[in-house]
Amino acid sequence: MIKWLLVIGVIAFVYYAFIKKSAPLEKSRNEESSKKGDEEVEDLVECAKCGVFVEIDEAIVSNGKYYCSKECLRG
Numbered sequence: 001m002i003k004w005l006l007v008i009g010v011i012a013f014v015y016y017a018f019i020k021k022s023a024p025l026e027k028s029r030n031e032e033s034s035k036k037g038d039e040e041v042e043d044l045v046e047c048a049k050c051g052v053f054v055e056i057d058e059a060i061v062s063n064g065k066y067y068c069s070k071e072c073l074r075g
Contacts, residue, residue, distance in 0.1 A: 047072050
């Protein structure tokens with residue numbers, strides 16, 4: 001009888017020490033990935049002159065083309 005209690009105790013110890021301990025780690029990884037998904041994604045456009053990618057809000061539009069700066073627009 002004591003042997004069975006000892007075996008059950010060892011199994012319980014292994015379960016709580018290794019399996020139960022790793023569950024919060026996986027949960028925190030899932031929370032981090034969902035936080036990254038909540039961030040706002042900006043649309044990028046390529047400058048027609050130099051090829052640099054800029055956010056669409058910061059780009060200069062002229063004749064249906066996007067430019068990264070006034071220098072690229074002029075040149």
